[in-house]
Structure formats: structure tokens, C-alpha cells
Amino acid sequence: MRISVIGCGHLGAPHAAAMAELGHEVIGVELDPSTCKTLQSGRGPFYERGLDELLGAHVPTGRLRFTGDLREAAEFADLHFIAVGTPLSADGQGYDMGQVVDAVGSLAPLLTRPCTVVGKSTVTVGTVARLERILAEHAVEGVDLVWNPEFLREGHAVEDTLYPDRIVAGVSGAEAQKAIEAVYAPILARGDVELIVTDPATAEVIKSAANSFLATKISFINAMAEVCTLAGADVRSVAHAIGIDHRIGHAGMRPGIGYGGGCLPKDVRAFAHRLGEIGATRAVALLEAVEGVNRGRVEAAVALVEETLEGRVAGARIAFLGAAFKAGTSDIRNSPALELADRLRALGAQPVVYDPEALENARRAHPEHSYADTLDEALAGADVTVLATEWPQFSKEPGLPAAAARAVAAPRLVDIRTVVDPVDWTVAGWSVWQLGRPVRRPQA
Ligand SMILES: NC(=O)C1=CN([C@@H]2O[C@H](COP(=O)(O)OP(=O)(O)OC[C@H]3O[C@@H](n4cnc5c(N)ncnc54)[C@H](O)[C@@H]3O)[C@@H](O)[C@H]2O)C=CC1
Numbered sequence: 001m002r003i004s005v006i007g008c009g010h011l012g013a014p015h016a017a018a019m020a021e022l023g024h025e026v027i028g029v030e031l032d033p034s035t036c037k038t039l040q041s042g043r044g045p046f047y048e049r050g051l052d053e054l055l056g057a058h059v060p061t062g063r064l065r066f067t068g069d070l071r072e073a074a075e076f077a078d079l080h081f082i083a084v085g086t087p088l089s090a091d092g093q094g095y096d097m098g099q100v101v102d103a104v105g106s107l108a109p110l111l112t113r114p115c116t117v118v119g120k121s122t123v124t125v126g127t128v129a130r131l132e133r134i135l136a137e138h139a140v141e142g143v144d145l146v147w148n149p150e151f152l153r154e155g156h157a158v159e160d161t162l163y164p165d166r167i168v169a170g171v172s173g174a175e176a177q178k179a180i181e182a183v184y185a186p187i188l189a190r191g192d193v194e195l196i197v198t199d200p201a202t203a204e205v206i207k208s209a210a211n212s213f214l215a216t217k218i219s220f221i222n223a224m225a226e227v228c229t230l231a232g233a234d235v236r237s238v239a240h241a242i243g244i245d246h247r248i249g250h251a252g253m254r255p256g257i258g259y260g261g262g263c264l265p266k267d268v269r270a271f272a273h274r275l276g277e278i279g280a281t282r283a284v285a286l287l288e289a290v291e292g293v294n295r296g297r298v299e300a301a302v303a304l305v306e307e308t309l310e311g312r313v314a315g316a317r318i319a320f321l322g323a324a325f326k327a328g329t330s331d332i333r334n335s336p337a338l339e340l341a342d343r344l345r346a347l348g349a350q351p352v353v354y355d356p357e358a359l360e361n362a363r364r365a366h367p368e369h370s371y372a373d374t375l376d377e378a379l380a381g382a383d384v385t386v387l388a389t390e391w392p393q394f395s396k397e398p399g400l401p402a403a404a405a406r407a408v409a410a411p412r413l414v415d416i417r418t419v420v421d422p423v424d425w426t427v428a429g430w431s432v433w434q435l436g437r438p439v440r441r442p443q444a
């Protein structure tokens with residue numbers, strides 16, 4: 001099929017590349033000239049595993065190309081994916097729908113033959129009806145709108161797009177369903193992915209419910225971390241034990257500093273706001289509790305660092321390992337790591353931040369911090385080491401505890417992501433603090 005992907009950010013760029021990999025002819029439309037230029041050169045504008053390989057394979061053959069010109073895409077494609085951003089509005093409540101409304105509003109009058117518009121951006125209940133009105137007013141007859149929410153995780157964007165857990169399509173008619181079946185035919189042909197065809201409102205709720213549940217699971221275990229701190233218990237054992245019950249499961253239940261990123265925080269907030277508007281008061285209370293727990297995690301992490309330093313935070317040099325909102329990405333949107341670095345800096349500490357992929361973004365957005373180009377440079381002379389993003393380079397490298405112990409001024413590790421095995425570090429002379437777990441001291 002000839003398809004377009006409008007908006008080539010963290011969702012759209014991997015989606016465009018994956019659609020080319022599935023055999024479609026793809027044109028990506030990207031408003032930001034610098035992002036567009038990078039994509040045209042066959043490289044990803046951010047770190048995402050597998051993306052450069054797909055771009056490198058399909059851009060040179062012309063099967064995948066990028067443009068800033070929406071008209072070119074309207075003429076070329078029979079199916080248009082909308083993958084533009086839905087950030088929070090300026091008042092921090094609902095979504096700012098500007099990018100979605102602009103994209104669909106600009107595309108509609110350019111559509112001169114029947115085609116399908118497929119929304120992938122995350123939106124709240126009621127958006128599809130609004131966009132259907134725009135298309136009915138400005139496009140020719142026979143333009144169908146489908147809502148096809150996306151469930152990919154950053155860091156796994158390519159594999160999640162090519163091998164999704166499920167495909168959801170909110171459709172209003174049979175033609176739209178056929179278009180979705182055609183575009184995802186190579187995936188559906190494998191026979192192990194369910195296509196859930198539903199109405200647009202249900203598709204909208206499915207996406208918001210999925211992200212809200214993921215956030216709830218994280219906040220639940222973080223609430224238990226708070227309980228464990230007060231009760232002298234160990235939250236990792238609690239998570240392990242309860243997760244063995246297959247109704248609970250271990251996935252997505254790692255305790256720590258809480259959820260960040262370009263999606264869960266804004267999606268939970270916007271969903272709660274919309275639910276308030278439609279009167280779903282109990283659901284609002286649930287989501288507000290989830291947000292409340294999440295907000296408290298940075299506070300808890302600050303307290304842990306203070307405890308480590310016995311209150312002497314001012315002037316302390318902190319090796320700060322990680323800036324990305326999670327491992328596997330260069331994305332720093334709503335990064336709990338950087339929020340913690342900000343808070344510690346405000347208390348007079350000197351965090352020296354290192355991240356394997358997100359340094360450039362962090363430097364640009366937070367020029368106030370000191371940065372290290374290498375892990376060794378960050379560790380040198382540190383009074384405390386904060387493991388702030390769960391990169392395996394920090395938690396799974398067998399030689400790191402011993403090497404790092406030689407580099408720092410004091411072997412104190414605060415692992416706010418609960419990813420290291422304290423034994424690996426205590427044998428190398430470290431004391432290890434984790435949220436909701438007893439402090440582990442060096443083994444004699
Ligand atoms: N980042 C993720 O992992 C996922 C994101 N989503 C949803 O996908 C949507 C996009 O998210 P991200 O890709 O993270 O945002 P992003 O900000 O990384 O990308 C959006 C891109 O759209 C471009 N854009 C805006 N208006 C445009 C227009 N009219 N024409 C062409 N390009 C335009 C922007 O320049 C930007 O590059 C959001 O609704 C998000 O909630 C859904 C699932 C996963």
C-alpha cells in the first residue's frame with residue numbers, strides 16, 4: 001500500500017520505518033526541519049534500538065522517504081497515519097489537541113479521492129467524533145477515519161510495532177476495517193496477533209485505560225515501598241512474591257522513583273481530567289491517588305540521598321548515573337532522574353550527570369547541571385553515587401562495582417530504580433540504599 005505517516009517523532013519515525021519493513025511504500029511528513037533532514041539522511045533523530053537499521057535499509061531504496069510537504073503525502077498515499085504529539089495543555093490538565101486538529105484540518109482539504117485517515121496519537125474520549133466533523137466538512141466524500149491507538153514502548157519501538165501484542169481499531173464502517181486489515185496484513189497473517197475491531201470511543205478508552213493501568217501498577221508497588229520503609233520490610237521480596245500469582249505478574253512492577261516519560265504522566269493526567277468532565281468521579285479519585293503516589297517518589301528519593309549523606313547534602317559531589325526517563329532511550333521528557341538532579345542541586349549538592357544516550361538532550365534542556373562525557377569522569381571523587389536510570393551498563397556490568405569503588409571518594413550507592421543486586425556491590429565495599437529496602441552494608 002501507499003501510506004503516509006504524519007508526525008515523525010518517537011512514535012511516527014519507528015512506525016514509518018516499520019511500515020516500510022512490512023513492504024509498504026511510505027512517505028513520512030515531519031514539520032520540524034531538522035528532524036526531517038536527519039530522517040531524510042537515513043538516520044533516526046533520537047536513540048531507538050533498530051531504527052537506524054530500518055531507515056538505512058529503506059530510505060536509500062526510496063521505499064521510505066520523508067518530506068515537510070503535506071500536499072505531497074496527500075497526493076501519494078491512500079492511507080494516512082496521524083502520529084503527531086498530544087502534550088498536556090498549558091494549564092496542565094487536558095491534552096493540547098492543537099497538533100492533531102492542525103494535522104487533520106490541513107490534510108482534509110488536500111484529500112481529493114477516497115482514502116483512510118488512521119489516528120495513532122493518544123487522545124481522550126470524544127476526539128474521533130470531533131475529527132470526523134472536520135473531515136466531513138473539508139474532505140471529499142469517502143474519507144474514513146479509524147482510531148488505531150499505539151502501545152509501543154520507547155526503547156522497543158521497532159519490535160513492538162512489528163510484533164505488537166494486539167492491534168486495536170475503532171472503526172465506523174466496513175471500508176475502514178478493510179483498510180486496517182490491509183495495512184497490517186503481514187502482521188495479521190502470522191496468526192498470533194488479535195485484531196480488536198471496535199467503535200472509536202472504545203478504542204480511545206482502551207488506550208487511556210492501558211496507560212492508566214500501567215501507571216497504577218507502578219504506583220501500587222511504590223506505595224508498598226513506602227509501607228516497607230516504615231515497616232522495615234523489603235519491597236523487592238514483596239514484588240517477587242505477589243508477582244508469582246499469575247493474576248498479578250512481575251512485569252511493570254519494579255519499584256523505584258516512579259513513572260516518567262512523554263506518555264504515562266500526561267496520559268494519566270489528561271484521562272483524569274476528561275473523566276472529571278464526563279462525571280466519572282470514582283475513576284478520577286483512583287487516578288489522582290496514582291498520581292499522588294508518583295509525585296511522592298522524588299521526595300522519597302531526595303530523603304534517601306540525604307540519609308546517605310547524614311544530612312550533609314550541600315557541597316556533596318554526586319555521581320549521577322542516568323538522565324533519560326528510562327533505559328533504552330535518549331528521551332528526557334518528564335525524566336524522574338533529571339527531576340531528582342534538580343532537587344539535589346537546589347539543596348546545594350553538585351550532581352555530575354552521565355548518560356550513555358541522553359547526554360546531548362540533557363545538556364540542551366538543563367544547562368545548569370555539570371555533565372561528564374564518560375562514566376569514569378562522573379564517578380571520580382564522588383561522595384555518593386546515584387543510579388538514576390536503569391541502564392544495564394550501570395546495573396549488569398560485573399566489573400563496575402569494584403572499578404567504581406576505586407574511583408569514588410566514598411562507596412555509597414543510592415539505587416533509585418531498584419535494579420542492582422546489593423550483594424554485587426557490598427562485596428566490593430559499597431553501602432547500598434534502595435527505596436523500600438533495608439540498607440545493605442559492605443560484607444566483612
Ligand atoms: N512516544 C511513545 O512511545 C508513544 C507515543 N504515543 C502517542 O503518540 C503521539 C506522538 O508522540 P511522540 O511521537 O512521543 O511525540 P513527539 O513529540 O516525539 O513527535 C511528534 C512529532 O510530530 C511532529 N508534528 C507536529 N505537527 C505536525 C504536522 N502537522 N505535520 C507533520 N509533523 C508534525 C512534531 O514536529 C514531532 O516531531 C502522542 O499522542 C503520544 O501520546 C503513543 C504510544 C507510544
Ligand SMILES: O=C(O)[C@H]1O[C@H](OP(=O)(O)OP(=O)(O)OC[C@H]2O[C@@H](n3ccc(=O)[nH]c3=O)[C@H](O)[C@@H]2O)[C@H](O)[C@@H](O)[C@@H]1O
Pocket residue numbers: 122150151152153154155211214218251252253254255256257258259260261262263264267325326327336
Ligand atoms: O503511550 C505511550 O506512549 C507508551 O507509554 C508507555 O511506554 P514508555 O513511556 O515508553 O515507558 P514504560 O516502559 O512504560 O515506562 C514508563 C516509566 O515507568 C517507569 N517504570 C516502568 C516499569 C516499572 O516496572 N517500573 C517503573 O518505574 C520507567 O522507568 C519509566 O519512567 C507504555 O508502556 C506503552 O505501552 C505506551 O504505548
